[in-house]
Amino acid sequence: MNFKEVKKLFRDEIDINLYVPLSQKLEIDLTYAIYEKEKMILIFGEAGSGKSFLIKKIFLNLSEKDDNDFKLYFIANPFEEEEVIDELFLLESEEHRVVFIDEAQTLSDEKIERLRMLADNKKYTIILATHEKEAKKIFAKKHFQSRINYFINLQPLKLDKIELFINSKLIQNNYHNIASLFTKSNYKKIYKYTKGNLREINRLLYKTFDIIDYFQQNYPQKVSKHKIDNKYIEMAYMDLKGIDA
Amino acid sequence: MHRYEKLEKLYYRKLYLKYLFIFFFVVIILGVFFVFLNFEKKQPIKSNHVVKAAKEKNTTKNIESNKTMSIPKIKEVKKLVLYPMFPDVDKLLKETNIKQEKNTTNKVEKPKKQEPKIQAKTEEVKPQAKEPALKIIVKPAKETLSSLLYLYSKSPEYDIAIKISKLYYQKKNFDKSIEWAKKANKMAPEKYESWYIFAQNLLAQNQKAKAKQVLIAYLNTYGNDKHILKLLDKIK
Numbered sequence: 001m002n003f004k005e006v007k008k009l010f011r012d013e014i015d016i017n018l019y020v021p022l023s024q025k026l027e028i029d030l031t032y033a034i035y036e037k038e039k040m041i042l043i044f045g046e047a048g049s050g051k052s053f054l055i056k057k058i059f060l061n062l063s064e065k066d067d068n069d070f071k072l073y074f075i076a077n078p079f080e081e082e083e084v085i086d087e088l089f090l091l092e093s094e095e096h097r098v099v100f101i102d103e104a105q106t107l108s109d110e111k112i113e114r115l116r117m118l119a120d121n122k123k124y125t126i127i128l129a130t131h132e133k134e135a136k137k138i139f140a141k142k143h144f145q146s147r148i149n150y151f152i153n154l155q156p157l158k159l160d161k162i163e164l165f166i167n168s169k170l171i172q173n174n175y176h177n178i179a180s181l182f183t184k185s186n187y188k189k190i191y192k193y194t195k196g197n198l199r200e201i202n203r204l205l206y207k208t209f210d211i212i213d214y215f216q217q218n219y220p221q222k223v224s225k226h227k228i229d230n231k232y233i234e235m236a237y238m239d240l241k242g243i244d245a
Numbered sequence: 246m247h248r249y250e251k252l253e254k255l256y257y258r259k260l261y262l263k264y265l266f267i268f269f270f271v272v273i274i275l276g277v278f279f280v281f282l283n284f285e286k287k288q289p290i291k292s293n294h295v296v297k298a299a300k301e302k303n304t305t306k307n308i309e310s311n312k313t314m315s316i317p318k319i320k321e322v323k324k325l326v327l328y329p330m331f332p333d334v335d336k337l338l339k340e341t342n343i344k345q346e347k348n349t350t351n352k353v354e355k356p357k358k359q360e361p362k363i364q365a366k367t368e369e370v371k372p373q374a375k376e377p378a379l380k381i382i383v384k385p386a387k388e389t390l391s392s393l394l395y396l397y398s399k400s401p402e403y404d405i406a407i408k409i410s411k412l413y414y415q416k417k418n419f420d421k422s423i424e425w426a427k428k429a430n431k432m433a434p435e436k437y438e439s440w441y442i443f444a445q446n447l448l449a450q451n452q453k454a455k456a457k458q459v460l461i462a463y464l465n466t467y468g469n470d471k472h473i474l475k476l477l478d479k480i481k
Contacts, residue, residue: 211249211252214247214249215249215253218247231253231256234256235249235252235253235256238252238255238256238259239248239249239252243255
């Protein structure tokens, strides 16, 4: 079993090929809101709850379609792409524009205000993905309350969703044999240590597979062929938490 | 050594400590449990439960011993056992007074009728009550008041209560003597000793008339007894 390759699936980076559709309803709702040309959509949740994955996936889905009557923009990091935002303000066109802004918490109050004004022109749909605290701040402003019709709160995964997430990721990439090694006890352990946070799940599994790979290379007798030993998950957690060996 | 190997060692060390903690926790819990059990055993059994149990034992013994008797006799025994003897002495005395007034002419007839019943009872009860093994263990070398009190706390029996009552009487602690006579009477109201000592105590307290009435009450309820009759003669 090639654990070295498997661990790459769980790298902490946004690779849309590794996207796991955990809530299709959420995707449909969001896409519908974009087609309805809503002014502002706010997606919020804890760090690592899958906001970036979700908006990137929808952005790509819409990009693939030829019959859109709007233009799409994606700003992954507004802090680094300030010029793009500035350009948006200068654009004058009758065409509708859909702007996805990830990490919206890095936007200044002034920029957010200007984005609101853009949305008021009815030519823009602004989709802001931000942390929970920032979302509350934005919504606290009265003039935003009437303009944001869609709030999408991304909650941490529950135990059954963790199982779905791991299995889907492995099976999508043809690692059926490794997916079958996971037991209920493994999922419970993963849930205990990550509390359902997608980023934490990825980090923990990346480390777990790295450890298993090491032991498989050096002490193959220690690695079970029938299941993932909880020992390796615990060791990965200890390593990530900086519990020194 | 690779850091993952060190990590593995650390993992096992943590696991060992975890199990050690669980082990000690369980040992402590068990230790506390056993200490509590021993503490309960060491405490003298003075609770009402034991007395109640003894009562129940006596009543069941009586009923069992009377199983061989005829049906009317069993009914009689039940009545006697349930009848509150010493605690309601005054009531009893009133009742006996009324009876005495009514049956002054029939005084001799009633005891005569009951004589054979009592004899039959004692004949059958005695062999069962005599359980040598128990008595040998229970009997102390010297029957001092404290040793008897200790014995009674361990196994509350009629004989021990009577002995305690007698000792208190000898020490002229009449109130205590009456108290223990009452305890004995509750266990076996049909036995004469408790009545006898009770009457003796009343005599010692210059309550001659009351003592007389108590003795007559016994004779009327349980029939003739030579010891009771003797004491009654003395009083007269």
